[in-house]
Amino acid sequence: xxxxxxxxxxxxxxxxxxxxxxxxxxxxxxxxxxxxxxxxxxxxxxxxxxxxxxxxxxxxxxxxxxxxxxxxxxxxxxxxxxxxxxxxxxxxxxxxxxxxxxxxxxxxxxxxxxxxxxxxxxxxxxxxxxxxxxxxxxxxxxxxxxxxxxxxxxxxxxxxxxxxxxxxxxxxxxxxxxxxxxxxxxxxxxxxxxxxxxxxxxxxxxxxxxxxxxxxxxxxxxxxxxxxxxxxxxxxxxxxxxxxxxxxxxxxxxxxxxxxxxxxxxxxxxxxxxxxxxxxxxxxxxxxxxxxxxxxxxxxxxxxxxxxxxxxxxxxxxxxxxxxxxxxx
Ligand SMILES: Nc1ncnc2c1ncn2[C@@H]1O[C@H](COP(=O)(O)OP(=O)(O)O)[C@@H](O)[C@H]1O
Ligand SMILES: [Mg+2]
Numbered sequence: 001x002x003x004x005x006x007x008x009x010x011x012x013x014x015x016x017x018x019x020x021x022x023x024x025x026x027x028x029x030x031x032x033x034x035x036x037x038x039x040x041x042x043x044x045x046x047x048x049x050x051x052x053x054x055x056x057x058x059x060x061x062x063x064x065x066x067x068x069x070x071x072x073x074x075x076x077x078x079x080x081x082x083x084x085x086x087x088x089x090x091x092x093x094x095x096x097x098x099x100x101x102x103x104x105x106x107x108x109x110x111x112x113x114x115x116x117x118x119x120x121x122x123x124x125x126x127x128x129x130x131x132x133x134x135x136x137x138x139x140x141x142x143x144x145x146x147x148x149x150x151x152x153x154x155x156x157x158x159x160x161x162x163x164x165x166x167x168x169x170x171x172x173x174x175x176x177x178x179x180x181x182x183x184x185x186x187x188x189x190x191x192x193x194x195x196x197x198x199x200x201x202x203x204x205x206x207x208x209x210x211x212x213x214x215x216x217x218x219x220x221x222x223x224x225x226x227x228x229x230x231x232x233x234x235x236x237x238x239x240x241x242x243x244x245x246x247x248x249x250x251x252x253x254x255x256x257x258x259x260x261x262x263x264x265x266x267x268x269x270x271x272x273x274x275x276x277x278x279x280x281x282x283x284x285x286x287x288x289x290x291x292x293x294x295x296x297x298x299x300x301x302x303x304x305x306x307x308x309x310x311x312x313x314x315x316x317x318x319x320x321x322x323x324x325x326x327x328x329x
Contacts, residue, residue: 001032001033003030003031003032004031004032004033004072004073004176004177004209005030005031005054005070005071005072005093005177005209005211006030006031006069006070006071006072007027007028007029007030007050007054007068007069007070007071008028008068008069008070008071009026009027009028009067009068009069010024010026010027010028010050010053010065010067010068010069010070010078011024011025011026011027011065011066011067011068012024012046012049012050012053012058012063012064012065012066013063013064013066014059014062014063014064015061015062015064016062016282018282019282021281021282022066022233022281023046023049023233023281024046024049024050024053024233025233025234026068026234026235026308027046027050027068027228027230027233027234027235028068028235029226029228029235029238031177031209031211032209032225033176033207033208033209034203034207034208034209035209035210035225035226036200036203036209036210036211036212036223036224036225036226037209037210037211037212037224037225037226037227037228038212038213038214038219038220038223038224038226038227038228038241039051039211039212039213039214039227039228039230040213040214040215040216040217040220040227040228040229040230040256041215041229041230041231041236042215042231042256042278043215043278044232044278044281045230045231045232045233045278046230046232046233046234047181047213047215047230048181048213049063049233050230051095051179051181051211051213053065053070053078054070054077054093054179054211055089055093055095055179056077056080056082056085056089057089057095065078072088072092072093072177073092073176075088090117090120090121090170090173090175091120091121091173091174091175092173092175092176092177093175093176093177093178093179094169094170094171094173094175094177094178094179095170095178095179095180095181096163096166096167096169096170096178096179096180096181096183097166097181097182097183098181098182098183098185098186099186100154100159100162100163100165100166103166104154104162104165104166105154106153106154106155107153108153109150109151109152109153110138110149110150110151110152110153110154110157110165111131111134111150111151113165113169114134114137114138114150114165114168114169114172115130115131115134117169117172117173118130118133118134118172120173121172121173133172134150135147135150137168137171137172138150138164138165138168140168140171140202141164141165141167141168141171141198141202142164142194142198143161143164143165143168149161149165158191159186159187159191160187160191160194160195163183163184163186163187163191163195164195164198166183167183167195167198167199167202171202171206174206175208176208176209177208177209177210177211178199178203178208178209178210178211179210179211179213180199180210180211180212180213181213182213182214182215183195183199183212184196184214184219185214185215185216192219193222196219196222196223199212199223200223210223212224216260217256217257217260218260218261220241220244221241221245224241225240225241226238226239226240226241226314227239227240227241227244229244229250229252229253229256231252231278231289231290232278232279232281232284232289232290233281233289234289234305234318235308235316235318236250236252236253236290236317236318236319237249237250237252237253237315237316237317237318237319238308238314238315238316238317239312239314239315239316240314240315243312243314243315245257247312247315249311249315249317249319249321249322250290250317250318250319251290251294251295251296251319251321252274252290252293252294255273255274255293256274259273259274274293275293276292276293277293279292285302286302286303286304286305287300287301287302287303287304287305288301288302288305288306288318288319288320289305296321298320300320301320305318306318306319306320306323309322309323
């Protein structure tokens with residue numbers, strides 16, 4: 001099946017006081033209709049910058065797409081004129097963010113804010129129909145008292161309800177792609193599970209594709225079909241979710257996996273965490289970016305960055321362990 005979105009060799013950088021830093025390097029992946037692609041990695045690995053590049057919402061003027069293509073329905077979003085991008089952003093491709101409070105206007109009632117979204121996407125819609133659509137959407141995202149919620153100001157509802165309102169706003173334009181950037185990170189575990197369920201069921205209903213961004217591989221297992229593991233702005237590993245969990249190849253993926261708490265584990269011992277930190281993008285090592293934290297590092301890893309290699313059907317890894325001659329099978 002043809003992908004609905006195809007990212008090819010995306011590179012995005014920022015001009016900062018420390019000079020130019022490349023936050024995303026050579027990132028490629030495809031997103032399919034009705035499927036969920038997970039983007040995972042520790043904080044600072046370039047997940048949000050990848051999403052903001054797709055949405056063309058990079059901070060101006062410091063953030064720039066240097067190269068690569070973002071193909072969506074015959075268009076390259078990386079170079080699409082701003083006006084045309086405006087008709088896609090929020091409508092055909094919508095995004096929800098980690099902290100809904102920053103995206104909602106505190107001085108307007110929910111109904112007004114949602115109504116404005118309908119106004120933008122469907123200017124021909126009458127006032128009465130708009131009000132009905134607002135309530136029906138709030139109902140669809142599982143808000144128990146849609147009328148009450150519509151009349152409320154953002155601070156009058158809970159964090160979980162605010163995130164549902166954000167999802168409602170994102171869905172108003174009937175997007176073909178929903179980008180969810182850590183949508184549950186600020187929520188407690190029970191609410192988190194409810195929001196994940198909601199996104200899944202809305203996806204089944206609408207057939208939209210979802211890009212789900214999280215630092216938590218545990219969440220990936222719940223919702224994703226395919227996974228892209230990012231480390232320091234690059235792809236470390238890319239695989240179908242089953243392959244990633246049963247057959248993780250990159251030492252970074254293995255490290256992330258061993259830090260997920262397991263329900264079936266009788267161990268009371270501390271979870272292993274990956275020692276060390278993501279390198280500073282302004283001062284990157286010459287070789288593999290994970291080298292200084294990698295338990296498997298070899299001499300070669302210090303001198304040159306590894307290429308991305310295909311090691312199975314839809315399974316890719318960027319690691320010298322998988323280069324011919326280095327595989328210990
Ligand atoms: N507005 C910005 N200005 C300068 N650098 C930025 C900006 N936003 C992000 N970066 C850089 O890009 C890196 C990746 O950021 P981000 O994509 O937000 O990470 P995450 O994977 O946590 O979403 C950061 O570590 C930072 O170095
Ligand atoms: Mg982020």
